[in-house]
Amino acid sequence: MISIDKERLRALIAERKTTPRAVSRAVGSNDTLVRDILSGKSRNPQASTMAKIAEHLGAPIGELMTGVETPDVTGQPPSFAELPLIGPVQAGAWLALDDSSQDEPQMMSAALDRRYPTAQQWLREVRGDSMNARNIYPGDLVHLVDLINSGVRLNTGMIVEVTRTRDGGALREITLKEVEVTEAGITLWPRSLNPRWKDPIVLDDGDGGDLDVEITGLLIAKITRF
Template structure:
């Protein structure tokens, strides 16, 4: 189930439980119209409490529902010197939108890494870097072939509010969540907007600008999914 889209996991679990869509809606406390759209992949991944409500209703964790990972795999209490399994979630490449199914179907590589020293309880994730959108980041560029190691921003947002200079992995989705782009950006905060900037010698890369106006609708959803904590590049042996 790990490499399904989240709504396929939800639907398969619903079938395992012998529930109709209406029964799932009743148990989760979510309107049936929304449940129907979720089960048909017409609404991208729900945010906040709705994901947790769905997970609780089907007897699973939000991590399992969203990513197909069991809590025991990634959220065990860190022990000094102990390595944790960390999934290589996919590729970050500015300007490249991919179908969600294409991103989710291939088997993920697992790394063994220590827990983050600043956020020891946060989930870790890794991304392979493609393209030159961060080749002028200072003090250390992020280059094609690098791998960025992140903590889940959902897990640390309460401890690490957005600030200028923060380097993050941004998910930009469109077409009702059917296509998405993952890219590394550096944050610039302004009174009326947040800007996610490439740091590149290539002028084709442009910042993502998100107005603070909650009613603004650009047709594209922008969400921070990872806070970059390390950049590594293993030499071939």
């Protein structure tokens, strides 16, 4: 279950010059979905539903949840910068990172997220289909921010870059997953229409010694290339 920031949801709808009914229809639900969330009639909407609403409104899902501490930058125009495209990320099986390459990363123009003024931001190209139920497809670019320096607290429904390190750091692998926060801890899930991708990752996953799993990036935008 997640706690919805209804005032922020209402503000986003107004800023986008749309209506609760239009948003409900856009995410493939009945006409009253968003109205019921705003009124409190729907108290525990599914994380997948909120992820669709956030994507339609062009906002990270964390904006729609209470307890996420981010600076107020409402009304400021976007600031564009050259961000590094630092390689691929696998939406599926783990993808080994090649740290031996001496090539400089490709730089691409993208809108900086002003809520994270001191946190590093970067791009990766998506491979695989384990997140296609969240409209993240092979060839898309994901815009990520350093989780630790962002000051964001993890909440259910966030999509993150996960890094797994083996052999004392000699082997590093990454993947994209969706966060589920429960009383038992944090679990990271694929969200795919492909039945091959169904097994979660437990954040404290380990083999008793030489395996470390951590969340290294928070997805803040997706860029579709045509």
